[in-house]
Amino acid sequence: MNPTLAIEPSVFYFGTPVALLSTLMPGDETANITPISSAWALDDTYVLGLSNSGRAMRNLRENGELVINLPDAALWESIERIADTTGVAEVPRHKREKYRYEPDKWTLGRFTPRPSGVVLPPRIAECPVQMEARVTNMTPLGEDGDATIVHAKVLRTHVHQALTVPGTSHIDLNAWNPVYYTFRHYFSQGERVGVSFRAEQ
Template identity: 35%
Template sequence: MHKVSKPEILYFGTPVVLISTCNEDGSFNLAPISSVFWLGWRCVIGISAFSKTTENMLRTWQCVLNLPSTDQVAAVNKLARTTGTNPVPQGKLLKGYRFEADKFGTAGLTPVDSHIVSAPRVNECPVQMEAVVEAVHSLAEADDVQRGRLLTIELRIQRVHAEESILMDGAPNRVDPDKWRPLIMSFQQFYGLGAQVHESTLARIPEALYHSVDMDRAHGN
């Protein structure tokens, strides 16, 4: 039997992403999010309008989306309740956040140069995607209380770096879902993927049929 429920959050399960950006002084910011979805070579993230990550992206129009596996969960957890904004916004103070200038050092992660954008990649993450900002939209525009507080940012992927160990044997342009174990956040808790539960009819479609013009543009074709 279903019951009417009033959960405070609706995080039913999405992958964790570490977004790396450049600060004004040339140092780097690194922040975990889990409000994200993908379409082709585009990504949409949901994020606070007042975060340092947002500030950096709206100034540089660039970032790197680093996807940690379950192996990096301890590093991701070290970034929880940290912010690159100083002073710490009141809303984050209430949640116990603290200012950290060196996010990479805090997490014990290693920044490495990107090929196209200025923001660094996270060396330890099996997937790293260099991206540029395409559009910014405000959520809850009709709500006087929430207007301007939450944003969705559309990102266009420029280059994908994938650890060889997660690629399909004999197919370097395909990620093997049996090898890739993304870190998942569900209702503020960390989880990983288990074994495949059922054969997918959708998976019978060749991935090449999803090819997009964004991919051609990213590779200069």
């Protein structure tokens, strides 16, 4: 057996897909983009972990609609271009050392907005998967209240045609190459090592 060692990691990002949330700014109907790596799906609900000091959380409290855009690995540089920015004009004190205000992340990240069908925030055209969603629940995280767990129900899913298996609603796994965030580094998907008994063939 391999021996173990008790450690105290500064982060617990062992490997999660990156998502780009587009949310509506209150008042002017422009949209903000927020990169996150705390996101996972349970049936048709996405569970998102969001900082209360960020623009996305503030927007969702006002509007409750969003698009969960899933980039592929080729977009990692676009993600990083907006990673140190915030849509909050008065940058929170704890972020000022590393973050700066950016009102137009679309141009900075070289992203293209596309109208959504059932929600107000736009989709990101470059992302191969774009899921229109609506918030169904918000739960404070932790005793200090710095973050919130958001449940968002997926209402409509858009996928680049080249990513689909023709004549089905299945994703072509040989074409899908999501970008993963692992201990603050970007990784693409590795080789397939097996298939679950639940996989639809």
